[in-house]
Amino acid sequence: MKTSFLCSRVFPMDEARFYPTKVFVTKDSENLLLTRKVLENTRHLPVEFIADSRELIEDVLLSRDPVGEGKKLLLVTHQRGEYVKPCPCTPQYIGCNYFIINTELNCPLDCSYCILQLYMNNPLITIHANTSQLYTQLDDFLKKNRNRPFRIGTGELGDSLALDHLTGRSSELISYFAEHPNVLFELKTKTVNIQNVLAHKPPGNIVIAWSLNSAKIAGEEEMGAPPVHDRVQAAHLVSQAGYRVGFHFDPLIYYEGWEDGYGEVIENMLAQIDRKKIAWISLGSLRFPPALKPVILKRFPQTKIIYDEFIPGKDGKLRYPKTLRLRLFQRIVKDLEKAGGGKIPVYLCMESRDIWMDAQKKAPRGKREVEKLLTLPLGANENDF
Amino acid sequence: MKLLDIPLDDINLQDERFRFSYFFDLEKMLISIKKIGLVNPLMAVKREGSKYVIVCGWKRVLACRELSLAYVPVYLLDEQDDRRVFFLSLYENWAVRNFNILEKSEIIHKLNGFIGDEKKIVREFFPLLGIPVNLSYFDIYLRIAQLDPVWKKIIFKKKFPLSSIQLLTDFTREDRKLLLPFVLSLNVNKMKQFCEDLFELSKKTGDSPKILLSAPEILSVSQSENLSSLQKAERVRSLMRTKRYPTLSSWKKSFDTSLKKARLSKDVAFDSASFFEDGEFSVTFSLHDKEDFRKRLFKLQELVADEDLFSLFKSFSDG
Numbered sequence: 001m002k003t004s005f006l007c008s009r010v011f012p013m014d015e016a017r018f019y020p021t022k023v024f025v026t027k028d029s030e031n032l033l034l035t036r037k038v039l040e041n042t043r044h045l046p047v048e049f050i051a052d053s054r055e056l057i058e059d060v061l062l063s064r065d066p067v068g069e070g071k072k073l074l075l076v077t078h079q080r081g082e083y084v085k086p087c088p089c090t091p092q093y094i095g096c097n098y099f100i101i102n103t104e105l106n107c108p109l110d111c112s113y114c115i116l117q118l119y120m121n122n123p124l125i126t127i128h129a130n131t132s133q134l135y136t137q138l139d140d141f142l143k144k145n146r147n148r149p150f151r152i153g154t155g156e157l158g159d160s161l162a163l164d165h166l167t168g169r170s171s172e173l174i175s176y177f178a179e180h181p182n183v184l185f186e187l188k189t190k191t192v193n194i195q196n197v198l199a200h201k202p203p204g205n206i207v208i209a210w211s212l213n214s215a216k217i218a219g220e221e222e223m224g225a226p227p228v229h230d231r232v233q234a235a236h237l238v239s240q241a242g243y244r245v246g247f248h249f250d251p252l253i254y255y256e257g258w259e260d261g262y263g264e265v266i267e268n269m270l271a272q273i274d275r276k277k278i279a280w281i282s283l284g285s286l287r288f289p290p291a292l293k294p295v296i297l298k299r300f301p302q303t304k305i306i307y308d309e310f311i312p313g314k315d316g317k318l319r320y321p322k323t324l325r326l327r328l329f330q331r332i333v334k335d336l337e338k339a340g341g342g343k344i345p346v347y348l349c350m351e352s353r354d355i356w357m358d359a360q361k362k363a364p365r366g367k368r369e370v371e372k373l374l375t376l377p378l379g380a381n382e383n384d385f
Numbered sequence: 386m387k388l389l390d391i392p393l394d395d396i397n398l399q400d401e402r403f404r405f406s407y408f409f410d411l412e413k414m415l416i417s418i419k420k421i422g423l424v425n426p427l428m429a430v431k432r433e434g435s436k437y438v439i440v441c442g443w444k445r446v447l448a449c450r451e452l453s454l455a456y457v458p459v460y461l462l463d464e465q466d467d468r469r470v471f472f473l474s475l476y477e478n479w480a481v482r483n484f485n486i487l488e489k490s491e492i493i494h495k496l497n498g499f500i501g502d503e504k505k506i507v508r509e510f511f512p513l514l515g516i517p518v519n520l521s522y523f524d525i526y527l528r529i530a531q532l533d534p535v536w537k538k539i540i541f542k543k544k545f546p547l548s549s550i551q552l553l554t555d556f557t558r559e560d561r562k563l564l565l566p567f568v569l570s571l572n573v574n575k576m577k578q579f580c581e582d583l584f585e586l587s588k589k590t591g592d593s594p595k596i597l598l599s600a601p602e603i604l605s606v607s608q609s610e611n612l613s614s615l616q617k618a619e620r621v622r623s624l625m626r627t628k629r630y631p632t633l634s635s636w637k638k639s640f641d642t643s644l645k646k647a648r649l650s651k652d653v654a655f656d657s658a659s660f661f662e663d664g665e666f667s668v669t670f671s672l673h674d675k676e677d678f679r680k681r682l683f684k685l686q687e688l689v690a691d692e693d694l695f696s697l698f699k700s701f702s703d704g
Contacts, residue, residue, distance in 0.1 A: 058518070061518065061519060062504065062507060062508065062518055062519060062520060063519075063520055064519075064520040064521045064524065065521075066519065294551075298521070304588065304589055306585075307585045307586075307588055307589035309630050309631070309632050309633055311633070311660040311662060312660075313662070314662075321632065321633065321660060321661070321662070322661070322662050322663075324632075352663070354663070354664070
């Protein structure tokens with residue numbers, strides 16, 4: 001209660017929280033508990049009940065900026081496909097054996113580099129309200145994997161906490177995964193929407209993670225996201241409350257002065273957070289499918305991040321040349337060590353073994369080894385393979 | 386609808402209200418009309434001033450004019466509503482052939498004039514035209530319709546894909562004029578690369594294409610009297626690539642320099658296919674027989690002693 005109060009004092013939540021201009025509910029989801037909760041939390045907004053979402057989606061897809069238009073509307077509907085999936089990672093690079101839960105789709109934040117801008121089947125902010133199917137699927141999945149530790153999280157196709165004031169989903173998931181100690185469950189966010197998290201007693205296997213960037217990149221490229229300083233402050237509150245936290249420096253973006261930009265964030269992060277509470281830090285350099293370039297150009301004409309020198313990687317995505325990626329990774333690793341974070345498990349997202357080796361002087365043989373490193377109890381690992 | 390033989394002079398060729406095809410290869414049509422006459426009549430309506438306006442058959446009428454025919458067979462339509470006549474023309478053509486990008490752009494431009502409701506046009510006609518049902522494509526095609534005829538002609542002749550045309554429309558009309566002499570000799574892919582590099586460099590540096598194309602090193606190429614237009618275009622393209630990708634270009638240059646120093650036989654190719662990404666290089670050579678193979682291997686073995694050449698491996702793979 002005390003931290004919740006502190007949280008609301010520190011962050012002007014209501015200003016930062018997302019509210020759509022209109023809520024659409026498909027008829028098949030009308031009477032679901034989560035739908036009622038969302039409607040209660042958006043009672044000041046217009047609501048329309050629709051038989052089918054296809055026409056609505058087609059209408060948004062017709063617009064000049066379907067991604068931008070979709071971010072204004074909230075759709076509450078059924079998840080028709082699988083809730084739980086292995087993280088697709090990218091071909092030819094080392095994965096981390098992560099599993100994803102697709103509770104929500106799309107994100108009210110508007111980051112210029114976001115790959116979701118390419119997934120145009122449904123551009124609306126979508127909440128999947130059929131939670132009984134979610135937990136049935138999770139039960140089955142966890143039963144099959146009960147004998148090994150692994151990581152799973154939301155936040156792949158949307159921000160884990162950006163809609164939490166509407167859904168309260170974090171509390172449910174935290175309670176659920178508290179009963180499954182072999183699983184490290186991660187909520188990944190750029191927001192400071194942590195009131196529900198703070199209201200919960202923190203189980204040891206829950207990781208609240210923030211995506212961080214330099215203040216310059218966050219300010220210029222992550223529209224609608226809180227400043228990095230606020231994100232670190234939110235992480236501080238959450239770790240103080242007893243949670244493990246994680247950080248994702250992804251995408252690392254090259255610009256003049258990047259060394260100082262990222263250095264400051266790392267310094268601030270490790271000044272505020274007890275490193276023993278940090279479950280992991282991931283690093284990933286800016287990468288994107290070539291098809292995203294014209295989308296970024298159109299939606300963010302002021303951005304310069306796509307005009308650097310990129311090469312097509314083994315997976316077809318454009319990425320910085322190896323030397324530049326290495327400079328980014330090596331510098332971050334060095335800054336972490338300098339600031340006393342040398343023992344925090346660091347992993348590279350979508351990179352090859354030789355880059356791992358050059359960046360950290362050690363490399364996993366495959367995704368199982370990465371998984372092993374990241375699922376060891378806090379402080380038990382030597383950050384080694 | 387009546388079938389008439391009308392004097393060619395009675396057709397108002399200035400009235401293009403139903404026209405959406407502007408670029409034709411008349412050669413085959415001319416041969417066919419010369420051999421067997423115009424078998425398939427035109428379609429026309431009568432409008433102001435008692436002149437006939439072509440609905441379908443622009444290619445045929447232009448061929449007839451080229452052959453100086455006095456009369457042409459015409460189906461005269463009674464329809465007075467221009468919008469309905471345009472739909473007739475559109476569907477009549479749609480049923481028998483595919484439209485090219487320029488035709489699609491002209492159709493959308495005309496539909497915009499006849500209907501005016503962009504969402505209706507996108508919803509009803511884009512599936513017909515094979516265009517994604519999205520308003521941004523409406524904008525793209527309207528921009529294409531507004532390109533200068535000189536560019537449309539190049540687009541038609543070189544069969545530009547939509548992505549290349551889109552790139553062109555990202556430039557201002559003035560910039561496109563400047564671009565013309567630089568790209569005229571290039572093939573479609575190279576032209577696209579050049580335009581892309583110029584556009585991105587302009588975005589990156591904040592300098593206009595005009596400023597970038599007036600750089601001394603570019604002017605010295607474009608004003609050279611010793612180079613052909615193709616040579617000029619190629620050199621300017623290469624200069625632009627170097628400016629857009631300075632690091633990768635410098636690597637390529639030092640790679641090429643080292644290979645040159647190694648004095649490899651011309652039929653041995655060293656290559657780094659993956660932009661020096663994985664530190665791997667490939668060597669390819671051809672051979673005729675066992676003896677040829679032995680000689681080739683012997684020569685390659687001599688290369689192992691070439692420290693300069695192998696310093697390449699270290700510099701690129703170490704980063």
